[in-house]
Each structure stands twice: as C-alpha cells, then as structure tokens.
Amino acid sequence: MGVELFANQLDAILESGVNVHGQDATTGPTPLHVACQYGNVHAAAMLLHYGADANGVVKNHDKLMPSPLSLACRHNHIDVMQLLLDHGASWAMADDDGNSLLHVCIASQSQDALLYLLDVATSSGVNSSYSILDYRNHEDETPLHVAVKFGYVDAVRALLRYGASIDAEDSQGRTPLVLSIMENQVECAQLLQTQSHGVHAHVEEQKQDEEESGGDDNTAVHDESSLEQLQSYLFQVLAHTKGSDELSHAVYQFVSHAQRQIRALTNDLQVERFASSYSGA
Template sequence: MTHSSFSFSFPARRSLRLEEELIERHKYKKNLAFQQIKSYTLKKELSRSMMNLMQPVMCQDFLVQNAIYCGDLEAIKQLLPKGSNTNLIIESRGEELRWESKKFGLWSLTYEQELTTPLHITAGRGYVDCLKYLLMRGSDVELAPGGKTALHEACLNAREECAKLLLMYGANPNAVTEDGYTPLHLCTKPESLQCSTLLLQFGAAVNGSCLQDDETPLHVAASCGLEEHVDLYLRNGASIEKQNDEGQTPLHSACSEPHGTQDMQRYFNICQKLVSAGASIFTANQDMQTPLHMACKTVNPHIVDLLLQHGALVNKMSYGSETPLHIILKLACFNLDHCPEHIVRSLVNYGAIRVWPGALPKVLHHCCQSPRIIEVLINTYDHVKITDTWIEAVVPEILQKHQGFYDSLFDLANKPRSLQHLVRCKLRVLLEGQIPLAVPKLGLPTYLQNYLLLTFQDYVH
C-alpha cells in the first residue's frame, strides 16, 4: 500500500506511528532481555567451571611435586599459573614403617603413605613466598586429606610466618586433626612460642581438650618442659586443675615426664610456676598417685623438695601400695646421675615411714651402687642387726669401688652406734615430720644442724 492509493487522515497517521513505536520498543526489550539471560548463563557456566576447577585432585606430576618440595617459587609459578587448580593432593612417604603384602603373599616393611597438599608442604617447611603464592591462587586453607590442616603442619614445625599467613587467610585456629589435636596442642617446641601467641590472638581455645586423651595445651607444654608456653597459657586463663583421662593435672604432667639432668631445672621451674599459680599438690590421678609420686619416678630432687616444702603427703600410698619412698628406692640404681640420695634424705627428713629392718638387706642389694642412700637409711635407726646376708647383698665390684663406706657399715656388726648418733636419733624422733622446719630454729651450730638433717658423711659410726 502506498500513499498515492488513498489518503490517510491525520488521526489515522498518528495512530499508525504510535503502533510502530510500540513494536520497536517491544523488539528492544526482547533483545535486552535476551542479552541479560545470555550473560547470566555465561556467568553460571563460568562459576560452575571454576568450582570444578578448584576441587581437590590427585597430583602425579613429579615436576610439580619437586618444585613444591624444594620451595622453587619460579617453577611453581610456571607450573601452576593463574587460573590453575592449586588444591592438589600429593601422596607422600610417612615417617612410620608398616608391613604390607602386595602380591604372592610376600610381606615387606615399607613406609606408610600419607596424603598431603602443596599448602601443607610449604607451610611445614617454611617456604613463606611459595605459601603466599598458593594462598593468593585460592588454595583451601581447611583442606586436610591426611587428617590435619596446613596450620597444624606449620605449628608442628614452629613456622611462625607460615602460621600467621594461614590465619590471615582464614585458617581455623581450633581445627582438630583426626586424633583430636588442635594447632595449639602441636606447639611442642621452644621455637613454637610465637605460633602459640598467634593462635591465641586469633581465637584459639586455651582450654581446648584433645579428643584422644582429654589433655589441654597446658598439659602438653608442662610435659614438654616449655616454660614460656606455660607462662603464656597461664596469662591467658589456662585451667591448672583440669584433669586428663588418666586423672592427671598439668602439675602431674610436669612431674611425670622423664628427662635428663640437663632438663631438671626447666621442669622444676614449670612446677614452681604451677604451684605458685595455685595448682594443688594433693590431687591424685586414677592410680592414686600424687605429683610427689611422679617426681620420685622421674627422680628430680628439686621438684621433690618443692612439693615437700608446700606440704605434700610424704606417706600417701598409691593403689599399688607404694609410697614415694618405695618408688625412689626401686628406681635409684637406674638414675644415679639424678642424685636419688637427695630425694631419700628429703623424704626421711619430712617424716617418711622407715623401711622395715627385715627388708634392709633387700634394699641394700638394689641400692648398693648408691652408698649415700644406704647411709641415710641406716642413720634413721639407733641400732641395726648386721648379718652375713648384708655382706652377700653387695656386689663384689661395688664393694671394691666403695670399700671405705662398706667397711664402716659392716663394722657395726661388732660395735654399737656412737653416743652422738643416738642423741641424733632421739632428737629426730621428737621432731618427727617437722625436722627441716624445726632444726634451723634450734640455734645450733651449722655442723650440728647438718648432722641432724643427715648430711652425707660417706661413712657410718
């Protein structure tokens, strides 16, 4: 139809123009909606593909593994460029051996295989730059294919900077391993103090209990001899009376951990801190053993003196009917370098029940390598009946090594004790249980005070 065929009135032309505008507007809206739908679909597909990309996958590429284990940042950047998946799972060799049967019924001793990630490896080895790169590329800080997170690994190896990075990227300071340990439980080295501080700053629970043995970080620090960690936890409100599943408090843990002579002062300092903070010295564990029993087991004279000075029960029996004196006499010959004779003397001075005279030959047989222990025990009696059984109880080599002392001991079979010794025994009976406190108040010369306190003379008279 053309304009020349017939004429349109003005209202008709206006109506036609409005209709054309409506059609154009509809086409525009339809096209705009189509573009929005297309954009939304593309975004969803991209998001889905990114999620699939960041899912953990096994890594069998030895080049990637070598770069990660060596901390080669440039190689990692080339092998794991922007947009690649950094959530890789690597099968590594564990530290423990186990028997495996692969085929034909043949068993072999091989290392356990553990699952780890690049984040765990770099955090545990202290590769800070590599760790930062992986975190910036979206590595999952909570990934724990082997049962523990990268933060656990950093704290276990005392990698302060790595722990700080992981915490800043959202690592959970209270994450637990498959054995129930939090990162704070794994701070077991003196160098891990800053890791512990960071964990507490980021909200770690100072009284969090381990699922396996119900121990708190304070138990762990006390048993590992970490003085500064103990101070840190006490300042942050650690419970000093929390008992683990064996009934042991942190004071028990500090007293019961075996240690060498070079560590005796550290463990004494920890016990002193705990006692000063209010730790009970009377709490017994499931076996009815107090911290004093434990200190006698580890043969630490300093801790024994500390506990006795604060009123520890010197004659309390465990479920095995053992007093602290029984324990130290059994273990003395295995810890001669720890000066067990000092513990025996302290226990006796604080009122330990004396050994039954009929059992003295047996004690002599077990403790003959420490003549000073025998000296202390003998000097608690005003007289003893020495027989041939006593002489037979001492090994010839020991008898020869300490000839002077044992000659003076066996001479008592033919003569009475000295008057000076008899007076000492009488005074000690009168001061029973209070000897270390009462003797300094008697105003006696130092020599006589030491004599009453059974200071070692290396002979008996």
C-alpha cells in the first residue's frame, strides 16, 4: 500500500511537469541519482519514463559526480542496474579518477554487482566492445590491480574466471602479481601465481585430497613448496620489471614471512595432536 501511494504521488508530481533533471541546490544530485543511490527501482523507473537521462552527468562544483549506474553499482542495487542498462546507460562512463564500473564495484566490495556486470558484459559482447575487464584508470590500474590492492580475494577469483589479464602493468610497471607481493596480499598472490601457470584449482577436490592424505600437515608442506615456486617465478618476472631491486627485497620478505607462518601453524598442529593422543591414552 505504501509503495502504491508513493508511486501515485510521484506520478502526480511528474505529470505536473516538474523538471526531472533538476539538481539539489544546483550542485547536488538529480532525483534519478538519489533513486539509484538508495535502490528505489520504482522511482527510478518513473523518472526514466518521464525523460530522466540514464547517463545524466552532474558536476558538484568542479568535480564530476558518479553516474546513476555507478551509484547503483556502488550500493549493490542489481534491479536498478538492470533498469538503467535497459534504458541505455553506458558501460563506458568513468569517474574523475578514470574508474570504470568494475573498479567501482571492487572498491566498494559490491560482489553481487560485480558478478552481474561480468555476466552481462560477457554474454552480451560488451566486453569485446569496451574491454571492461582490462579497462585502466588514470593510474593505469585494471580492475584486477584494484582487487589485489584491497585484498579482495572473491573479486580476484571472479575476474580471473572471466579472463582478466594477469600481465597488465600499472603506471609503475607492476603486474597484479607483483602488486600483490608489494601489498603483502598472500592469498591473492597464490591465486595469481596459480593462474600464471595455467592451473585452475578446484576447492572441493583439494579438500578431498587433504582428507585422504592426512590433512593439515601435508597441506602445510604443499603450501611451503608452492611459496618456493612462487618466489622462483617472481624473480624471473622481476628481471623485466622497473625497480626490480626494491621489489626483490619485498619478495624475500613476503615469502619468508609466509613460510614462518606455515611452520608455526604446522608446529601448533603437531602439539595439539600430541596433546590429544596423550589425553586419550
């Protein structure tokens, strides 16, 4: 009832000829921006019906405000995103920092919005037209760079699954893998290293292997071996990377720290098992 009453009131206001492009205090958002930010799909649909621009560009003083679609992405409003795209909202619009829709989803950790965009982009052929998977912001960062920088593991997995480039370099010559080392993002680095060797890990199979082979001790040994392989691979990459001396030092620190963590975990597990077997004797 409340939604119906609101819709009738809004319809009456819009029917009266109010300016659907009007800004709050001349420098603020339009009604469509507000509807998209708060996920009010009914209001957004009516505003679009009465002529609101799905690609409405608004400036707040000298700064470009996010587009309606960017706001919907940022706040994970899938139904509003679909509505805007159906009304011609552009994939190609970027913010003042050059961030694309995927960059925005990742920075705000809007996983549902990210997966929706990736699915629509690949199924509709949008990625072929705009290369949104590897679109670069003003720092030459692809969405994968940003996901790695924030340690957003789920986004890294999704981007890799949809074919994001692991070889793209940012403005400082860093690939996502090198950046993961610099930012000490261990899990991201392992995912990227696995991808670089063309191996697609299957979590359920790994769990089954762990159960059949004795579990955590063998896993720890495997993880340490993987780190050594990662270290070797990284030094090959760094030979062709700017500032390789500084990065080499970071690699040593990263791998050494991770190895210490694995060994400490292994020792703790052994102590727990000994204590458990002793108490049960």
